[in-house]
Structure formats: structure tokens, C-alpha cells
Amino acid sequence: MTIAEDEKIAAEHAHTTAWVASVLRARIAAGQLTPGSKLSEQSLSASLGVSRNTLRQAFATLEGESIVTRIPNRGVFVASPGVEEVREIYRVRRTIEPAAVLWGRPTAEALDAMESIISRAKAARDAGSVPDMANANQAFHETVVGLTGSDSLRELMDRVLAEMRLVFHAMASAPDFHTHYVDRNAQLVQRLRAGENELAAAELRAYLDAAEAELLGHLEGA
Amino acid sequence: MTIAEDEKIAAEHAHTTAWVASVLRARIAAGQLTPGSKLSEQSLSASLGVSRNTLRQAFATLEGESIVTRIPNRGVFVASPGVEEVREIYRVRRTIEPAAVLWGRPTAEALDAMESIISRAKAARDAGSVPDMANANQAFHETVVGLTGSDSLRELMDRVLAEMRLVFHAMASAPDFHTHYVDRNAQLVQRLRAGENELAAAELRAYLDAAEAELLGHLEGA
DNA sequence: GATTAGCGGATTGTTCAACAATATGTACGA
DNA sequence: TCGTACATATTGTTGAACAATCCGCTAATC
Numbered sequence: 001m002t003i004a005e006d007e008k009i010a011a012e013h014a015h016t017t018a019w020v021a022s023v024l025r026a027r028i029a030a031g032q033l034t035p036g037s038k039l040s041e042q043s044l045s046a047s048l049g050v051s052r053n054t055l056r057q058a059f060a061t062l063e064g065e066s067i068v069t070r071i072p073n074r075g076v077f078v079a080s081p082g083v084e085e086v087r088e089i090y091r092v093r094r095t096i097e098p099a100a101v102l103w104g105r106p107t108a109e110a111l112d113a114m115e116s117i118i119s120r121a122k123a124a125r126d127a128g129s130v131p132d133m134a135n136a137n138q139a140f141h142e143t144v145v146g147l148t149g150s151d152s153l154r155e156l157m158d159r160v161l162a163e164m165r166l167v168f169h170a171m172a173s174a175p176d177f178h179t180h181y182v183d184r185n186a187q188l189v190q191r192l193r194a195g196e197n198e199l200a201a202a203e204l205r206a207y208l209d210a211a212e213a214e215l216l217g218h219l220e221g222a
Numbered sequence: 223m224t225i226a227e228d229e230k231i232a233a234e235h236a237h238t239t240a241w242v243a244s245v246l247r248a249r250i251a252a253g254q255l256t257p258g259s260k261l262s263e264q265s266l267s268a269s270l271g272v273s274r275n276t277l278r279q280a281f282a283t284l285e286g287e288s289i290v291t292r293i294p295n296r297g298v299f300v301a302s303p304g305v306e307e308v309r310e311i312y313r314v315r316r317t318i319e320p321a322a323v324l325w326g327r328p329t330a331e332a333l334d335a336m337e338s339i340i341s342r343a344k345a346a347r348d349a350g351s352v353p354d355m356a357n358a359n360q361a362f363h364e365t366v367v368g369l370t371g372s373d374s375l376r377e378l379m380d381r382v383l384a385e386m387r388l389v390f391h392a393m394a395s396a397p398d399f400h401t402h403y404v405d406r407n408a409q410l411v412q413r414l415r416a417g418e419n420e421l422a423a424a425e426l427r428a429y430l431d432a433a434e435a436e437l438l439g440h441l442e443g444a
Numbered sequence: 445g446a447t448t449a450g451c452g453g454a455t456t457g458t459t460c461a462a463c464a465a466t467a468t469g470t471a472c473g474a
Numbered sequence: 475t476c477g478t479a480c481a482t483a484t485t486g487t488t489g490a491a492c493a494a495t496c497c498g499c500t501a502a503t504c
Binding site: 053056060061096099103156205 | 275279282286294313314321373374375378382
Binding site: 040056072 | 483484485486
């Protein structure tokens with residue numbers, strides 16, 4: 001009966017809880033579930049064809065990823081990041097991204113991967129595809145953090161970037177935020193290839209400052 | 223009947239799930255539940271006086287904090303960090319701690335707090351109290367990361383330090399690991415007071431390298 | 445005698461139905 | 475119009491049940 005039924009059958013016995021969490025994660029990332037909207041246990045468990053209990057457990061997972069917010073006795077809601085959350089996002093990014101650039105290991109593979117991502121970003125920019133640019137930008141900065149070699153930091157960056165997507169979804173008008181930054185990313189790789197890590201880190205910090213300011217400007221303006 | 227019954231009554235209606243998670247967190251931190259030991263749903267739910275379902279949800283929380291590991295159809299176990307986990311811990315620390323020192327805001331309050339913590343550490347060292355030294359060391363490095371002003375990074379550092387405690391609990395013989403580092407912490411604060419942030423960051427990285435090497439040596443030796 | 449196959453018991457994964465506790469919404473009265 | 479009391483809906487928690495999976499043991503085979 002339910003739309004998700006078929007997908008479920010395909011992934012059956014692959015741990016329902018994880019499956020539910022991934023479905024919700026995907027729907028939220030796709031903007032199908034908009035920030036601030038309530039996730040009713042009753043309707044969701046019915047529409048997904050799982051019990052309230054397992055849905056609840058999936059909620060616990062997503063809450064741990066701060067994709068979703070639980071208000072006791074009120075329910076869980078899609079996280080809706082505001083000004084303060086954006087500031088926190090950039091506090092994190094301004095700390096770990098320059099650190100990764102400064103002290104990480106820019107292996108040949110990593111640099112190649114970054115350049116390949118930049119190519120995709122440029123293609124997306126020329127094609128005018130905002131979502132592709134957003135994806136490329138996300139992949140790029142994840143690769144940057146990957147220079148540390150740490151999975152925990154990559155996961156944290158993942159969460160932060162997921163929250164960024166929510167910020168964009170929460171904005172009524174989504175301007176071409178990423179257009180300006182494609183070239184900055186390219187420059188960053190150039191610096192790294194030249195071994196100018198300190199300069200790269202400094203420029204990245206300035207870059208993040210500018211991005212935060214621009215984003216905050218859009219948020220205040222709305 | 224159960225030991226935890228009384229505590230539960232005191233905290234009743236304060237959200238059972240969170241209470242269970244905090245109890246388990248505390249018991250693990252205290253070394254009462256040793257790394258690698260299995261957490262049986264049946265016995266635990268019985269001894270804590272909660273249903274298997276809520277215990278399960280608490281498990282989901284702790285799993286998100288990577289305090290506990292779940293093996294499908296086998297159960298959940300207290301995380302038992304080994305060599306690779308220690309390496310990962312120090313990858314994280316070597317990234318965010320020097321970054322906090324280099325780019326964070328060493329406010330007067332933060333520096334005072336750090337010095338107060340160092341006093342406690344020295345007192346503990348003179349008294350020969352290893353656990354107090356460990357606690358002080360933990361508090362110190364948490365304050366360091368606090369210089370970033372980011373709660374997410376503080377939480378990540380929290381998780382990492384909790385994992386460090388598990389490492390110590392997993393070691394058969396716990397040597398006075400922290401003794402050597404009290405003075406290093408003090409020196410770090412001096413550097414910060416003098417505004418020598420770059421030097422402080424470099425020394426901190428060397429410090430962390432040495433600590434990792436020493437810890438790995440003890441692990442391999444065992 | 446060693447190895448593998450199959451069996452039984454125990455534990456986890458998931459569901460269902462119920463009840464208590466809390467929040468929301470509405471009608472009523474001052 | 476404002477505040478209060480009640481009715482309703484939703485969440486929080488429980489207990490029991492069943493399927494699926496894993497573990498240890500016995501037994502059959504080579």
C-alpha cells in the first residue's frame with residue numbers, strides 16, 4: 001500500500017531501523033521534508049510500514065546526527081538551523097578545515113580527487129546547475145577534511161555539511177551561493193600543489209569568513 | 223530489589239531513556255563496566271527496572287556516542303579501543319587542539335580556568351592520585367578545545383576523551399601516564415599568556431605526538 | 445581421531461496492543 | 475475579552491509475543 005513498501009521489501013532483513021533512518025535522511029536531504037516540519041510517529045510509522053518502536057529508534061539515530069530535533073512530549077521535528085547554528089557551523093569549519101590544510105597530508109590521490117571535483121563544479125557552473133554545484137562544493141570540502149586521515153573528523157564535517165543543506169532548504173530564495181567559490185577552491189589546490197600550506201590555510205580562513213558573512217546576510221535579510 | 227531502583231525513583235519521569243543512558247555512561251566511565259564486556263538486554267533491563275525497549279533506545283544513544291559497539295544479532299559491548307582507535311584519537315586531537323590554540327580566543331576567563339585546573343593537577347600529582355590527575359588532564363584539554371567557542375568540537379573532544387578513559391581501563395597496568403604532562407600544560411598556558419600562539423600550537427603538536435607514542439608503546443608492550 | 449553437519453537453546457530484532465503522562469484545542473463562564 | 479476546565483490527540487513506556495540469527499553441542503562421516 002505505502003509508497004515505501006517496495007523499497008523496504010528490497011532491503012528487507014537488512015536491519016529495519018537503519019533502513020528507516022536512511023530513508024528519512026534521504027528525504028530530508030532532498031528537501032522533501034522541509035526544516036521545522038513535524039515527524040508524527042503515527043503517520044510515519046504507518047506510511048513506512050514499520051512499528052512505532054523501530055521508528056522511534058531511528059529517530060534516536062537521527063537525533064544523534066542532529067538532523068532532527070526532539071522536543072519532549074511534543075515530538076521530533078526536522079532541524080531548522082538559524083543564525084546561531086550557522087555561526088556554529090562556521091566555528092567548526094574555520095577550525096578543522098584550515099587545520100587539515102595546514103597539517104594534513106596532501107597526497108597525490110587527494111589532490112587529484114580535489115581537481116576532479118573542481119572540474120565537475122566548473123561544468124555545473126557552466127550548465128547553471130545549482131544542486132550539482134552544491135554537491136561538488138560539499139564533496140570538495142569533505143575531501144579537504146579527509147586530508148587529516150581521521151574518520152571522526154570526516155563524520156563531523158559530514159554532519160555540518162548536512163546542516164548546511166538544511167540552511168539552504170530553509171531559505172526561501174536560494175541564490176547562486178556557490179558560484180563565487182569554485183575559483184577559490186581551485187586556488188586552494190594550486191597552493192597545496194606548490195606546498196604553500198600556510199598561505200593556503202590563511203586564504204581558506206578568509207574564504208570561510210566571507211562565506212559565513214554572505215550566508216548570514218541572506219539569513220538576516222529574510 | 224535492584225540497586226539502581228532508588229536512584230530511578232528519585233529521577234522518575236525525567237525521561238527514562240536519558241536516565242538509563244546516563245547510568246550506563248557513568249558505569250562505563252567509572253570502569254565498573256569494563257571494555258569488551260557484553261551488555262545483555264535481558265539482565266540489564268531487569269536490573270535497571272526498565273523495559274527492553276527503552277534500554278534498546280538508550281543503547282542507540284550510546285552507540286551514537288561510540289561508547290558502545292553493536293554487533294548485529296550478537297549484542298552490544300562496551301567499546302574496547304585498540305591500537306587503531308588510539309591512532310584515530312590522536313589524529314583528531316592533533317587537528318583540533320593546536321587549531322584551537324592557534325586560532326581560538328584565549329580569553330582571560332579561559333586562561334584563569336586553565337591555570338586553576340593546572341593547580342589541581344599539581345596537587346593531585348603531589349598527592350600521587352592518578353585518577354585526579356587524569357580528570358584534571360581531561361578538563362584541561364577540554365578547556366583548550368573550548369577556545370574555539372564551538373559546542374560541536376567540545377562534544378567531539380568529550381567523546382574522544384571518554385574513549386581515552388576506556389583505553390586506560392583496557393590496559394592491565396595503568397602507569398602514571400599523566401605525570402609528565404602537567405608541566406607541559408603549564409608551559410602551554412604561559413605561551414598563551416605571552417601571545418605566542420604559533421609556538422604554543424607547535425609545542426602542543428609535539429606534545430601530542432609524544433603522548434601518542436608513549437601510549438602506543440604501552441599498548442604494544444601489553 | 446578429526447572434521448563437518450545438523451540440532452536445540454538462548455539472544456537479538458521487530459511488532460503489537462495497552463496505559464500513563466503531557467500537550468493542544470475548544471467551549472464555557474466571568 | 476480573558477482565563478479556566480474539559481476533551482482530545484500525541485508522546486513515553488511497558489509487557490508479551492514471534493521471527494531471525496547465532497552459539498555450543500552432539501552425532502555422523504571420512
